[in-house]
Amino acid sequence: MFMLERRMDISRKASSLFVLLSLLLAFFVTGLIFHLLGVDVAQFYSTICNVFITPALLLQAVFRSIPIILASLGLVVAFRMGFWNIGAEGQIYLGMIAATGIVILHVSYGAIPASLMLVAMGVASFLAGGAWCLIPASLKVRLGVNEVLTTLMLNYIAMLFTDYLVYGPWRDPEGWGFALSIPFPEYATLKYCGNPSTVGIVISVAVAGFVYFLFKYTKLGFTLSVLGKSSDVAKYAGMQAGRATLLGSIISGGMAGLGGLYVVSGMMGRLRPRASPGYGYTAIIVAMLVQLNPWLILPAGVFFGGLLTAGDALQSSLRLPFSAITVFQSVIFLCIILAEFFRRYRVVLRRL
Amino acid sequence: MSLEWVGSVLAGTTSVGVVYLLGSLGEIYAERSGILNLGLEGIMALGAATSFITTIAWGHAVAFFVAGVLGILMGLLLAFFTVSLRLNQIAVGLAITMLGSGLSGFIAFPTTRKTILRALNPELPSTALEAQSAPMLPSAPLPFLKDVPIAGPMLFNHNPVVYVSLILAPTMWFLLFRTSVGLKIRSVGENPGMADALGINVFRIRYLTCMLSGAFSAMAGAYLILGFQPFWIEGITGGRGFITLSLIILSAWSPLRAVFGSLLFGGIEVLQYRLQLFGFGAASPQFVLMLPYAIAVITLSLLSIESFRKRISAPAALAKPYYREE
Structure with a gap:
């Protein structure tokens, strides 16, 4: 037995x-x-392996991994505090929306000087993603609503809201009727700072360092880990569990929001409907694969970015x-x- | 608003509502025994894809059977991971949802679908291999009853699966609340340790309810494509599985109340189309499409308010793995 x-x-x-x-x-x-x-399984795997041994494809894999990595780092924060954030996908969309909103504010109303654009877009996408995650978090803290279903529902709402914007008020008047926002001016794209992949790697490493630092050296990080182990312990130790959960959720959603910024500003140069092929869901797998270790998310993210790249190749070679x-x-x-x-x-x- | 208009809205409400009802009936049993099947969405998608293909190859009856069997297999997978291996139900459920959605998209993709159809039934004409939609379940209006105003179109002018589902709801309510099997299921979900001490096989009950939930989820998917929306598109379930999970909470884990919960969300969906016909939201239909998700969030929040929460309590051991102390 x-x-x-x-x-x-x-x-x-x-x-x-x-x-x-x-x-x-x-x-x-x-x-x-x-x-x-x-x-043909052999060819299936050889297509996937090919991605990781061909430099150009590997670069593509790194490129596509950045939104996954950023969202996944955010999930580390949420999962470590015991908050089942399944809403990274929606938070990514909010990041895209906020970044595009800043561009439109700038282009249509001249509200923000060109030199500050990328900073403003970064702040806006972080806050928008964070706010989207704050909704289920505050519902959980205030009313005890389970976050699993609410974060999932908010994904659909965020996706539909993006559709609304690009099919409606934000549609490019010179876009020949396609559902696309206006193209971003060059200083609102990551190309402005250098090669988008390099910029992405730098941001990812910095954010991973931040998450590492948060849990290793800060009081908030400590509170969050205790919360994740047992909310009762946190309560008896006199920790402000509610406040920590809210703060943690803003950080978690904010990082996914940065992933959204990368999609529009680093990859596409404009907002499109359904711009994420499920980066936010893949991020869950990545976070669990590395057992919530922020540094290991970087290589694991590249592996999954490679799978997405292989997915495109499979469509053409094996017609899968x-x-x-x-x-x-x-x-x-x-x-x-x-x-x-x-x-x-x-x-x-x-x-x- | 004529009587006919009301009748047709109500008929639509029932025909969408049955998708939710079938999904929730099995899932209520699982949750009552302490298992949260977050894989419902994916199993539903898989059920829709397989029944789409098998209907073209072999007809409706076989399609429901095949979907049910696949659903049972997915339920077994869920049970093995969560009951035997005591793993986190949310993680396992999400993985199953991804697996189900992935597999459904894969097998129903035009090229793979053609290969599968050829293998299932070599005699199919090429039009069937290329078909974008499944033949729908034939309607079977009940004589006399169908002519009753309001109730007639709402309840008695549908395909047989609708009637069966509507009869299943009270039957499954009775089984759950008035028989010893039902008592066993509920006690396993409330206090598995006590149930075990009383000689109830906690593991067997949970395996059975997982399989039941899998089968019903898959058949909800089969009904979705055979009884309501015959055109295959990837992501056909569109979150209906997750909405089913929300409406179960709204229905306080009762198969009978789930009828009303299902009709509520069915009604919201039908009104979406109707509102668009009236020109409401014609320019931006996205807001109308958001309604079910938004309403689900709002109801989940309202139900969590203290005074409501006291009246409907979730099974105490929901989503908690059980193991004997050794």
Whole structure:
């Protein structure tokens, strides 16, 4: 008879080993599913591997990973404080909206000087993403509304609101009727500061450093980790749990908002409907894969950015739908969760 | 507003509402036993995609059966992860939602769909291989009853799946609240430790309710495409699974009240189309499309207010893994 024994603690090495094994398992299971569905599995994997050994494609992977990484860093903050923020997708959209709003304020009304544009866009997208996450957080703190469903619902609302803006008031009058905002002037794009990928890497490393610093050295970070372990302990220790949750949620959503800024200002140069192919959902998988370690999010994010890049290649080479990548991602997600089990328990054979 | 107009709105309300009702009936059992199936959205999508394909290949009855079986398999996956391995239900549910949405998009994609259809039924004509929509369930109006004003079009002029769902709701309410099996399910969700001590097999009950929830979610998806919206588009469920989870809270985890919750959200959806016909929101239909999500957030918040919360209490062990102390 199999019995489960709870592990008291587990070495870092063993823990990483489980995660790596779970990734291998994910490759195997995905291969099996696709084989059953009649896909050429060898070519599927070689297309994916190709992304990581071809410099141009690898650069593309890094490029596409930036919004995932930023949103994922935000999720680290939320998950560490025990707040199930599944709303990164919506918070990314709010970031896009705010950044575009600043551009429109500037172009149509001359409200903001050109030299301050990127700073203003950064602040606005952070605040907008943060505010979007603050809604479910304050509902949770004030009324005890479970955040899982509210953050999910707000994703749909944010996406539809973006649709409204680009189909309606923000549609480019010279855009030939397409649902697009006006193109951003050059000083409102990240090209202004250098190569967008490099800029993205610099921002990501800085934000990862911030998250690391937050939890390592600040009182807020400490409060948040205690909250994540047990809200009762936090309460009895006299911590201001409510205030910390609200602050943490602003930081969490704000980082996703920065991811949105990167999408419009670094990648597209304008706002489009459905501009995110689920960066906010992929970010959840990334955060869990690295067990909420901010530094490891960088390479893990690039891996998932690579999967998105491979998704485009699969469409042309194997004529596979993009959802092939969604399947792969979700199997990885399930296997990561499975690794959590082996980290927590030891399976022992025992005679009854 | 003529009587006919009211009748047609109500008929639409029922026909959308059944999507929610089917989804919620199974899920209420799961939640009553302490399992939150956040995978509902993805299983619904998978049910819609498979029934879309199998209907073209083999017809309606088989389609519902296949969707149900796949739903049971997804439910087993959920049970294995959350009941046996005691893993976090929210994480597992999200992963299952992603898996279901991914697989549904994959198998219903035109090229893969064609391959699958050919394998399922080599005799299909090429028009069927290319079809963008599934043949809908035939309507089966009930004689005499269908002519009753208001109630007739609302309840008695639909396809058989609607009637079955409407009969299932009170049946499943009775099973849950008036039989010993129902008592067992509820006690497992309230206090699994006590239930276990009384000799109820907590694990078996939770496995069963997971499978039930999976089957019903998938059949809700099958009904969505066969009974309501026959055209396949990726992301066909559009958050209806998540809305189902919200309306269960609104229905206080009762299969009977879920009928009203489902009709409420069905009605909101029908009004969306009607409002657009009236020119309301014609320029910016997005605000009308936001309604169900916004209303879900608002109702969830209102229900959390102290005085409401006392009256409807969630199963105490909801989303908590159970293990015996050893």
